[in-house]
Amino acid sequence: MSNPFREDLVSRSRPEPCTVVIFGATGDLTHRKLVPALYNLAVDGELPPGVKILGFARREKSDAEFRTGLEEINRKVSRSGHDAAIWSRFVESIHYHCSEFTDADGYQRLAAKLDDIDRERGGKGNRLFYVASAPEFFDDILENLKGAGLNQAAPGCWARVIVEKPFGTDLATAQHLNQVVNRTFEEKDTYRIDHYLGKETAQNLMVLRFANSIFEPLWNSSHIEQIQITCAENLGMEGGRGGYYDKSGALRDMVQNHLLQLLSLVAMEPPTDLSADGVRDEKVKVLRSLRQWDTPEKVAANVVRAQYTAGHVDGTPVPGYREEDRVDPESMTEAYVALRLMIDTWRWSGVPFYIRMGKRLPKKATEISVHFKQPPGVLFNALPGGVPGSNVLVIRIQPDEGISLRMVSKIPGTSLRLEPVKMDFHYATSFGKSSPEAYERLLLDAMAGDATLFARRDEVEEAWRFIDHIERAWHESGESIPMAEFDAGSWGPKEADELVKADGFTWRRL
Amino acid sequence: MNATETIHPELGREVPVGRIDRELRQLWAEDEARTNASLINLAIYSESPGSLEKNSRAVQSLTREHACRAMLIHIDRENPEATIRAWITAHCHLRSGQKSVCCEQIAFALTGQTKGRLRNTVFAHLNSDLPLTFWWQGELSSIFSERLYSLVDRFIIDSASWKSPAASFERILSALTDAPRLVVQDLEWTRTFQFRVSVAALFDDPVAQASLASVRAVTIRHHPAHRIAALQLLAWLATQSKWSLGPSLDLSDERKVGQVEAFSFESRGGAEIIARLVADPASAPLGKLEITAGDVSVEIDRDPGASHLGRLLRTPGHCLDIPGPADPEYAEDLVAEQLSRGGKNSLYRKILPRFLELLAEKS
Numbered sequence A: 001m002s003n004p005f006r007e008d009l010v011s012r013s014r015p016e017p018c019t020v021v022i023f024g025a026t027g028d029l030t031h032r033k034l035v036p037a038l039y040n041l042a043v044d045g046e047l048p049p050g051v052k053i054l055g056f057a058r059r060e061k062s063d064a065e066f067r068t069g070l071e072e073i074n075r076k077v078s079r080s081g082h083d084a085a086i087w088s089r090f091v092e093s094i095h096y097h098c099s100e101f102t103d104a105d106g107y108q109r110l111a112a113k114l115d116d117i118d119r120e121r122g123g124k125g126n127r128l129f130y131v132a133s134a135p136e137f138f139d140d141i142l143e144n145l146k147g148a149g150l151n152q153a154a155p156g157c158w159a160r161v162i163v164e165k166p167f168g169t170d171l172a173t174a175q176h177l178n179q180v181v182n183r184t185f186e187e188k189d190t191y192r193i194d195h196y197l198g199k200e201t202a203q204n205l206m207v208l209r210f211a212n213s214i215f216e217p218l219w220n221s222s223h224i225e226q227i228q229i230t231c232a233e234n235l236g237m238e239g240g241r242g243g244y245y246d247k248s249g250a251l252r253d254m255v256q257n258h259l260l261q262l263l264s265l266v267a268m269e270p271p272t273d274l275s276a277d278g279v280r281d282e283k284v285k286v287l288r289s290l291r292q293w294d295t296p297e298k299v300a301a302n303v304v305r306a307q308y309t310a311g312h313v314d315g316t317p318v319p320g321y322r323e324e325d326r327v328d329p330e331s332m333t334e335a336y337v338a339l340r341l342m343i344d345t346w347r348w349s350g351v352p353f354y355i356r357m358g359k360r361l362p363k364k365a366t367e368i369s370v371h372f373k374q375p376p377g378v379l380f381n382a383l384p385g386g387v388p389g390s391n392v393l394v395i396r397i398q399p400d401e402g403i404s405l406r407m408v409s410k411i412p413g414t415s416l417r418l419e420p421v422k423m424d425f426h427y428a429t430s431f432g433k434s435s436p437e438a439y440e441r442l443l444l445d446a447m448a449g450d451a452t453l454f455a456r457r458d459e460v461e462e463a464w465r466f467i468d469h470i471e472r473a474w475h476e477s478g479e480s481i482p483m484a485e486f487d488a489g490s491w492g493p494k495e496a497d498e499l500v501k502a503d504g505f506t507w508r509r510l
Numbered sequence B: 001m002n003a004t005e006t007i008h009p010e011l012g013r014e015v016p017v018g019r020i021d022r023e024l025r026q027l028w029a030e031d032e033a034r035t036n037a038s039l040i041n042l043a044i045y046s047e048s049p050g051s052l053e054k055n056s057r058a059v060q061s062l063t064r065e066h067a068c069r070a071m072l073i074h075i076d077r078e079n080p081e082a083t084i085r086a087w088i089t090a091h092c093h094l095r096s097g098q099k100s101v102c103c104e105q106i107a108f109a110l111t112g113q114t115k116g117r118l119r120n121t122v123f124a125h126l127n128s129d130l131p132l133t134f135w136w137q138g139e140l141s142s143i144f145s146e147r148l149y150s151l152v153d154r155f156i157i158d159s160a161s162w163k164s165p166a167a168s169f170e171r172i173l174s175a176l177t178d179a180p181r182l183v184v185q186d187l188e189w190t191r192t193f194q195f196r197v198s199v200a201a202l203f204d205d206p207v208a209q210a211s212l213a214s215v216r217a218v219t220i221r222h223h224p225a226h227r228i229a230a231l232q233l234l235a236w237l238a239t240q241s242k243w244s245l246g247p248s249l250d251l252s253d254e255r256k257v258g259q260v261e262a263f264s265f266e267s268r269g270g271a272e273i274i275a276r277l278v279a280d281p282a283s284a285p286l287g288k289l290e291i292t293a294g295d296v297s298v299e300i301d302r303d304p305g306a307s308h309l310g311r312l313l314r315t316p317g318h319c320l321d322i323p324g325p326a327d328p329e330y331a332e333d334l335v336a337e338q339l340s341r342g343g344k345n346s347l348y349r350k351i352l353p354r355f356l357e358l359l360a361e362k363s
Helices: A028-043 A063-077 A084-093 A104-121 A135-147 A171-184 A200-210 A242-248 A250-267 A276-288 A296-302 A438-448 A457-480 A494-501 B017-030 B051-062 B117-125 B165-178 B193-202 B206-210 B224-241 B252-257 B331-341 B346-362
Strands: A019-023 A052-057 A094-098 A127-131 A159-163 A190-193 A224-232 A303-309 A311-313 A316-318 A336-342 A352-358 A365-372 A392-398 A402-410 A418-426 A484-487 B012-015 B040-046 B068-076 B083-095 B099-111 B132-136 B154-157 B183-186 B215-222 B259-266 B272-279 B286-293 B296-301 B308-314 B319-321
Touching: A019 A028, A019 A104, A028 A052, A028 A063, A028 A084, A028 A438, A052 A104, A063 A084, A063 A094, A084 A094, A094 A104, A104 A135, A127 A135, A135 A159, A135 A171, A159 A171, A159 A438, A171 A457, A190 A438, A190 A457, A200 A250, A200 A392, A200 A402, A224 A250, A242 A250, A250 A276, A250 A336, A250 A352, A250 A365, A250 A457, A276 A457, A296 A303, A296 A336, A296 A457, A303 A494, A336 A494, A352 A494, A484 A494, B012 B017, B017 B083, B017 B099, B017 B117, B040 B051, B051 B068, B051 B083, B051 B099, B051 B331, B068 B117, B099 B117, B154 B331, B165 B183, B165 B346, B183 B346, B193 B224, B193 B286, B193 B296, B193 B308, B206 B296, B215 B224, B224 B259, B224 B272, B224 B286, B224 B346
Parallel strands: A019 A052, A019 A127, A052 A094, A127 A159, A159 A190, A224 A352, A303 A484, B040 B068, B040 B132, B068 B099, B132 B154, B154 B183, B215 B272
Antiparallel strands: A224 A365, A303 A336, A311 A316, A336 A352, A365 A392, A392 A402, A402 A418, B012 B083, B083 B099, B215 B286, B259 B272, B286 B296, B296 B308, B308 B319
């Protein structure tokens, strides 16, 4: 039986009432992102009635203590502010469950608690398990959920799991994690979250490409010369993040997931429909078509790794990477990486894709720039100096989300002089209303059973397959693939400039 | 022209109609730090005295979230002399705490017979290629015709302000038939939105959903000025539940107690459902909706001025009590909501026939 009052009411899949169980409930992600996201959904009336939140963590806490901690942070970070009246009702749906992640008995008690909640709420026992703990506990949590029978939903209900990144640290661990997940939950009930895909501009990428007829005919190697994806961060290892980052590095922390996901959206073929698998089938084809840099020589020719040395960011002196808190002084972990990628498909034959990601760059910005080919060398191109620059379509992911298009125009005057001009669309200028946070959208999608904006198993593994070759080459090559250096606050090492220069290009200035 | 004499405190600089575009360009040239933005043309039409100033304040508020070229139109059709005056100004807001984003506003005051002048003179200043949203305030007059709505993409009305709603809705229905692409957005319908969302949310509960066939009573409390909203909400409940209209009810006894009107429906299973509309001057526009289905009840209520709805589901085994957002109170905020939602408003078209039946029954 369906709810007739839902018909024609809103144009999105319907999130269903459920209990959200968060593993790692005392962590930063829960306090700063997940609970404020659920609160904002409640404020907007988007959260289905009857949603309960159950925090699962090791620390001894009462419900009241847990709620107080959440409220304190929500006051600071909530997108829609903090309304005491709404919070007081919302917080009644939040509970805390204390258990070790490895304690099977804790999961039996969890099952009993969930049954109580379902009885109290009435009706369906839908469960959404959010694994936001440290990655070393993923296996234990999933196995214990299965041990307590929590991976199986009651008839007419569902049990889903959201897994936070990292999805493994290499292909082998990702495959292992996927095996554990799929032993516990079916793939259709598994949601690997990549919050980049919940961002408005990332979602708009498909709309831009496939809802406008002017772009798709040009979206191929006949018209596009190169594509650059840049993810720049001005922060370094503040707040103790050096401990995690030094074990991970830029390639595994950002490129394997976020940036290869963006690449897939830019390069994929039009999907046959907008279903989760329709879209993900096309995305994974892009990853499968990546030319593999599977020898140290290929890696040396196509990938640059680097660390920053002491410098200045925003006028403030900052230490070098190896002097950062909790970073090994002899670390060989990259804080910057630049890659040249080739996608061996008919559409992208011969078009290089450049990806760069780095810490301690001059500013925080993520964008995709599509560089079109120069027009033929006749007419204006035949003039002295030619045409100043080609058309560039820029999709800004963050901050200042928007899209711009560079074109060439005549400077007013009696002589024929050409200059590039920019057509610019800023979300914040055109739409005064703030966009929902990525986690809000993604949590609702998971409650609605819509996995379009989540990574599928094969996507994750294909991405790792590509990344693993590079990691292996770095670790096995010794000094033959050097660690480049750049001053903190600059746009990266000269070796990265040479990588694109070898093809006759330069990095786009942000 | 002496500029100091022609600046209106709310409408800006008075300009000759023939120079509007040139004066707008000059307006931007005077202030280099600002960004001009518009996603739609928003025309606001009124025949009430003083509406230009009031609507200029509404545009100031609307442009916080909806960048537009605003055109305010006031027509005094009783005045025998045919005149037209125009003023230009810009409404600016800081976006993301840094960028000053401004929207142009052109205000027109017309007197006399306007035949042709609205379309030829006023609409000549629309931003080309941007859709036209036309907010009509007050009763529909003879200006509302195919000549007007054939130019409009989105037509906003507030049926709460109509003295003879049945006749006006007939004209709207006729326009919708003439122009299938026209989107009509009635602010009375917008006032029901969060009540509808809340009903849908509470009936997601499986026990509530199973009880739908047992609904026997519906009560809607409303402010007397918002009877149309209450009727539209009832029409939606009936349409979605596939209830057919039953025989007319005589509630003469209840009428003595208060402003109550009642309707009877027949469910798909043939059971009788009685719906009561209670007009209460102390109520919010929509004050309360109560649906009773055996031992299951759904209650959604709003105190006057409250920003949230109370939402309560009672079943024999459990109870859900969760607040939800309420619809805005002021017309400009309702318009802002409508502009945010966009869409084709197909649900409104769907419930209109049932709503008109209800309206006709008590007219």
